[in-house]
Amino acid sequence: MQATAPTAPVNLRDVVLDFRDLTKIYPTPTGDYVVLENLQLQIKKEEFVSIIGHSGCGKTTLLTMIAGLNAISRGEILLNEFPITGPGPDRGVIFQSPSLFPWMTAFDNVMLGVEQVFPHGTRKQREDIVKYYLDKVGLGQSMYRRANQLSQGMQQRVGIARAFALKPKILLLDEPFGMLDSLTRAELQDVLLEVWDKEKITAIQITHDVDEAIFLADRVIMMTSGPRAQIGDILEIGFQRPRMRKEILNHPDYYGYREHLIGFLEH
Numbered sequence: 001m002q003a004t005a006p007t008a009p010v011n012l013r014d015v016v017l018d019f020r021d022l023t024k025i026y027p028t029p030t031g032d033y034v035v036l037e038n039l040q041l042q043i044k045k046e047e048f049v050s051i052i053g054h055s056g057c058g059k060t061t062l063l064t065m066i067a068g069l070n071a072i073s074r075g076e077i078l079l080n081e082f083p084i085t086g087p088g089p090d091r092g093v094i095f096q097s098p099s100l101f102p103w104m105t106a107f108d109n110v111m112l113g114v115e116q117v118f119p120h121g122t123r124k125q126r127e128d129i130v131k132y133y134l135d136k137v138g139l140g141q142s143m144y145r146r147a148n149q150l151s152q153g154m155q156q157r158v159g160i161a162r163a164f165a166l167k168p169k170i171l172l173l174d175e176p177f178g179m180l181d182s183l184t185r186a187e188l189q190d191v192l193l194e195v196w197d198k199e200k201i202t203a204i205q206i207t208h209d210v211d212e213a214i215f216l217a218d219r220v221i222m223m224t225s226g227p228r229a230q231i232g233d234i235l236e237i238g239f240q241r242p243r244m245r246k247e248i249l250n251h252p253d254y255y256g257y258r259e260h261l262i263g264f265l266e267h
């Protein structure tokens, strides 16, 4: 299928990430594997974007290139007009598993990153940042418990607190709730949206869950299946913010959005 990217023109002043002819090729023993080819996309400041697509189409590849952790083969990604060439504190990542130091408290796990990003503040200022975000994700009473004494959902709350506490310009989320049961998943979607609504940083999230994409995103980017994956379609989600789960589920547009996404994935 030849991909098109039917999207409304974006005002260039609002663009924070600009993907220009982005191509990724992995060398393999049987020859080059072209995962993404000539991908074009613009993401706006303060936008929440979800990316969905079949397994193996290149979503994580795309996210790790934005993070600067995976080399770009051809084309470029401009971040505020400058090409991405490596990782930096302007981009924060939340992975499926938050990789905490198990013997350290939730507080110390977040503090570790905050000390690196804000070395010039006072100890008190750094402590206030850590406490503020742990409180926001609902860990006000548990911040001095060791990470290995926390449930998976609580550990991911620490991951969310840590990512926001480092004050990135762009938040990259690689299936952050993929390992959680559906109840915890819904809880953490609410937590994420609550913190994000206050901070309004640009967020790009990979998910396999169409309901999650609709609940969280301003736009859902649908990727075609690889090899040579591109943007197949883009769906604008018009729900007002802040979003309440119950209102969204009862909204007359909800099932139209859902059918659009499922229709694309089943195509």
Ligand SMILES: Nc1ncnc2c1ncn2[C@@H]1O[C@H](COP(=O)(O)OP(=O)(O)OP(=O)(O)O)[C@@H](O)[C@H]1O
Residues within 6 Å of the ligand: 026, 027, 028, 033, 035, 053, 054, 055, 056, 057, 058, 059, 060, 061, 062, 226
């Ligand atoms: N380092 C690598 N070397 C060679 N091929 C790779 C490498 N990393 C990923 N690939 C291949 O590139 C393709 C895209 O992988 P990627 O992990 O980006 O897909 P994805 O859409 O995130 O998949 P999933 O939804 O299953 O997580 C896959 O076919 C994968 O096997």
